Amino acid sequence: MIVVLLNTYLALLFILVKLKVVPFNLFWKVSPVLVLLVLLIGLFIPMNWGAPQGPVLVVRNSVAIVPDVAGEVVDVPVTANTPLKTGDVLFRIDPVPFQAQVDALAAQLKFQETRLAEMTQLQSRGTGRAFDVEQREAEVEQLKAQLAGAKWNLDKTTVRAPADGYVTNLALRKGARVTSLPLAPVMAFIDTADTLLGVEINQIDARYVAAGQPVELTFKWAPGTVQTGKVESVLQAVATGQVQTSGIAVAPKSVQAAPFVVRVKLDDEAFARMLPAGSAGDAAIFTDRVKAAHVIRKVLLRQIAITNYVNPF
Incomplete structure (x- = not known):
């Protein structure tokens, strides 16, 4: 998306220069770099806080x-x-x-x-x-x-x-x-009585995620479609934070920022029951922060849904 926006700006700048609406001076020459920095710092980096995205997996x-x-x-x-x-x-x-x-x-x-x-x-x-x-x-x-x-x-x-x-x-x-x-x-x-869906969210992006927030998901198993749901809970522990009895001292390389798992529930229960165990995809969680970036995240997720027709990974 950032490439699309930057290319759109470059095309618009090219037209304005050709029409001599703006002079092609040093400022306008370096303006694409400035626009890129503004998009990164002002929109796309905060978007990961306000609308974090991560892989989703269906578990039974x-x-x-x-x-x-x-x-x-x-x-x-x-x-x-x-x-x-x-x-x-x-x-x-x-x-x-x-x-x-x-x-x-x-x-x-x-x-x-x-x-x-x-x-x-x-x-x-x-x-x-x-x-x-x-x-x-x-x-x-x-x-x-x-x-x-x-x-x-x-x-x-x-x-x-x-x-x-x-x-x-x-x-x-x-x-x-x-x-x-x-x-x-x-x-x-x-057991298909309960469909468990877990979304991995990086720790730096998970601090604003809370139960009840809306979620959109797309699965490889159902390309081109986007499902809606709600956050049920944020799991309060991951394997790297689990202490087990042993005679080995803590190894520094084992201390790492593993992603947190967010459990979500689909609104369409019939579709959830049809999902095979192991179905993978991508999900976006829309928090109460940086709401201006929610539209862009929705567009990005739909791009992924379309590319799922041809992208097996």
């Missing part, structure tokens, strides 16, 4: 699916990268051993409840001991707890989607044996 939460019970997979009804709703079946584990355990505990519970009824009746007639009744009651309660746990295990043989989203990089097949170890996930589930 990834859930590592680990079954709660171990067993052989008997059914995998899902298809990779197909939208799923909360509660949709991801896969099923052979329920036979778990159903057998439920049936066995249910039979034992029924037997113990019968014995408890008999012991209670004997006690009421004065021919039974209170200790025997209390013991049978404890056994019944213990079996009820075991049966509840067995039913829970049986229910967990059907693994369901934890949220709206989709499964990606699906390799699980019928016949595979899965375990409940936390370090052995069987598939990756991408």
